[in-house]
Amino acid sequence: IYLAEMRLKYPDATEEQLEQLKQNNFATWFSDYVSHCLATGHPPKDWLREIVCGPKFVAKTYPRYCTRGYAFRVLKENTVRRTVDCEVSSSSGDDVYYGNVREILEIQYPGMIGMRCIVFNCEWYDNVVGRGVSTD
Known part of the structure; x- marks a missing residue:
């Protein structure tokens, strides 16, 4: 999901640039993703919430x-x-x-x-x- 979103957001990014984005931004994106799922009434699996904590x-x-x-x-x-x-x-x-x-x-x-x-x-x-x- 993350890489698909990054490819849409940065269509001209190389694989190296996408990898660098993942290294720098994935943890924050993942936390925001789980929070968004909870806020919209689509709770993620328990283990995803535990990882975010x-x-x-x-x-x-x-x-x-x-x-x-x-x-x-x-x-x-x-x-x-x-x-x-x-x-x-x-x-x-x-x-x-x-x-x-x-x-x-x-x-x-x-x-x-x-x-x-x-x-x-x-x-x-x-x-x-x-x-x-x-x-x-």
């Missing part, structure tokens, strides 16, 4: 986290383990990024639904050939 100010940290058959562990500098499960990779198009998990946080949202979001704070390697990556 924002998360709790306290987050939990975990030394390890398991989800969907994968186990993640926070990198410790002085580890003596033979296996390492703190490494992660993420791909975007043709690029693949590699890094280490530095912190695992659980952010909770107040409300009846009790939504939570797991955030992995990672230290990413430099994947530029010649700088951080060597090619054989």
Whole structure:
């Protein structure tokens, strides 16, 4: 909905400009959108209202986290383990990024639904050939 509105409002905007608009304005637009839905008698789903209210100010940290058959562990500098499960990779198009998990946080949202979001704070390697990556 947001991108459709922005494309109508800025018909000559490039994809990069639309992405920048999203980064700068989406949170405010989203809050206004939910408020408008409530004011016009079209209440949004409960989880949308809970997101607009924002998360709790306290987050939990975990030394390890398991989800969907994968186990993640926070990198410790002085580890003596033979296996390492703190490494992660993420791909975007043709690029693949590699890094280490530095912190695992659980952010909770107040409300009846009790939504939570797991955030992995990672230290990413430099994947530029010649700088951080060597090619054989």
